Amino acid sequence: MSVKYHNVVPWGRSFKEYVDMFSLTDEDLNRSILGCSDGPASFNYEMNRKGKSVVSVDPIYEMDKETIRKRIGETYLEVLEQTKANKEKFIWKNISSVEELGKIRMSSMNLFLDDLEEGKKHGRYVAGFLPELPFSDNSFDLVLVSHFLFLYSEQLSFDFHVQAINELLRVAGEVRIFPVVDLNSRKSIHLDEIIGLLVSQEHVVSEEKVEYEFQKGGNTMLKVIRE
Numbered sequence: 001m002s003v004k005y006h007n008v009v010p011w012g013r014s015f016k017e018y019v020d021m022f023s024l025t026d027e028d029l030n031r032s033i034l035g036c037s038d039g040p041a042s043f044n045y046e047m048n049r050k051g052k053s054v055v056s057v058d059p060i061y062e063m064d065k066e067t068i069r070k071r072i073g074e075t076y077l078e079v080l081e082q083t084k085a086n087k088e089k090f091i092w093k094n095i096s097s098v099e100e101l102g103k104i105r106m107s108s109m110n111l112f113l114d115d116l117e118e119g120k121k122h123g124r125y126v127a128g129f130l131p132e133l134p135f136s137d138n139s140f141d142l143v144l145v146s147h148f149l150f151l152y153s154e155q156l157s158f159d160f161h162v163q164a165i166n167e168l169l170r171v172a173g174e175v176r177i178f179p180v181v182d183l184n185s186r187k188s189i190h191l192d193e194i195i196g197l198l199v200s201q202e203h204v205v206s207e208e209k210v211e212y213e214f215q216k217g218g219n220t221m222l223k224v225i226r227e
């Protein structure tokens with residue numbers, strides 16, 4: 001059986017997971033960060049609690065808290081069922097079971113939901129979507145994209161990836177994307193060509209091993225520093 005979602009699902013990870021997925025150092029955490037496609041992750045809430053600067057951008061922020069809660073409720077069981085049916089594609093070490101996964105994700109998403117209205121007032125959650133973001137050039141030092149680009153390689157075309165990454169490099173000098181495997185833990189079909197293109201544009205590109213690995217083989221991020 002393979003993992004297949006018709007839409008990009010709202011699913012949220014924690015600050016600790018972001019640190020591990022993107023190898024974030026204390027110095028990185030003090031940079032001005034854009035979390036693109038942060039959805040219902042608690043990264044923004046937890047960063048704000050630590051006095052750090054992060055803006056999250058995602059199409060779901062157009063909706064209010066109760067509508068997002070309902071959407072999470074609608075997809076929650078589907079995600080857990082698909083994960084259960086594909087259990088062998090994941091590493092059950094830090095998270096030991098599908099039930100624990102559900103609890104951990106819900107606890108991050110509830111932190112996000114409780115923070116959403118306050119965060120919107122302060123401009124921490126901005127509605128917008130790739131490939132065109134509502135920010136001027138160089139608004140941020142670093143953009144993080146977790147579980148959107150490359151993961152949904154079947155649903156999102158090569159051209160979309162190229163436009164999206166160029167847009168991210170317009171708003172920040174450095175872009176990190178995790179993971180670079182698709183929903184079935186296979187290397188993204190777009191990855192090699194995208195790396196070749198970015199290198200030909202003279203950006204500094206590296207695929208770097210990180211501490212985080214939940215999808216088997218999903219333990220590298222793509223780092224791009226604008227030329």
Ligand SMILES: C[S@@+](CC[C@H](N)C(=O)[O-])C[C@H]1O[C@@H](n2cnc3c(N)ncnc32)[C@H](O)[C@@H]1O
Pocket residue numbers: 008009010011012013014036037038039040041057058059060128129130131145146147148
């Ligand atoms: C699987 S969630 C990942 C959430 C979070 N980054 C994390 O890792 O916990 C993917 C997110 O991508 C967002 N998304 C969908 N289409 C998008 C687009 N065109 N531009 C930016 N984000 C998009 C979805 O709304 C969703 O919140």
